[in-house]
Amino acid sequence: MSFAIIRNVKYKMPNLQSISRHNERQNKNYGNKDIDIEKSDLNYHLRKPIENSYEKEFYRLREENNLKGNLRLTGKKQSNVACEFLITSDNEFFKSIGEDQTKRYFQDAYEFACKKCGEDNIISATVHMDETTPHMHLTYIPVVEGVRKGEKVNKINASEFWKGFNSY
Template structure:
């Protein structure tokens, strides 16, 4: 049996050219649980423009149902709130800011960046809505100061998923009006500085928060968000199956066995499907990196003969 506790102990965050913090909320097995560290989490995800509409529909909760994201409880969507309300459609605002700045764009230009800010689930336990709002207001202030209020498309806090989180979307315009996500977000070294600065800023008011770990230091790989959510779901199912099996005794063996078999019939096909998708994702990732490495080597200037 594949040990899915990997996904519980080391949650994997999706990434697309952004920062790589990963929270480690502790692990649980056989009824034992480790300490529950509380981490501040910051993540960037670059977008070239086309995904603006579906991203807007998700962030602004414009759909009645979200089959692709079972974590959303639409009955709680009324508790979501904005720190910065969008001025119309995301796409129109993004295009307007780029045109105002007089920037030329290419097909591969990053037109906007989606930022996710949250903390380990344990951080929010026992906190009132007012306290949660204050946390995200401070987090948003950190970003707004760095990327410019005029470039913020939207900043919305989702309270209708398992862990409260902020989605702050912005147009990556520099102070001299250049569209350059690379300069704003930077390379891995700069991403680490983003993480350091964010933690330093947040810990002034929330001293219990620990700094998130970066993939460059942990060596952990990243998978798409949809696979991350599947991993979390499968991990929970696996723990439920083990709990059922651990609870078996001579008096309830027949009933517990049927329960476990029923859960296994549901879990196993999902696990096989997930494993296949994960293998394919990793394979494609390796192929891309090989091509990039090969291209870089081919572009190196030839050494002058002495």
């Protein structure tokens, strides 16, 4: 029996460059031997970042969506500024459902994430078909609603974002 797998990781600003380079296949070499560069043209986006790096895309979305938050972007105790879902299943599952249903699986997963995270807060959603098992990296800004000086604001806050998530 197969299961849907969703892993979430929180990232600080310095991490965004390396995950951007990995997810967007901007490196020339990879330590992960499961990556077959010959098949990288099979990878596709469900949401492609406008900027050429996740860090720049973070700043663009922060500005465009007027996101607030007391973020510490440098120093020892930096804030988590982004999170990433890794969405997959086992390889046999994908073999059994075929190419069209695999695309539908990731489209459905993307739509689920849009409802939870807000599509405007998604930095990138990239499906990797060039590794042993197909999977999607969905990188997003964890945004929660708050109130500041009596006004509703959207703020970046990873720890608050995940409170109550176990209700799924």
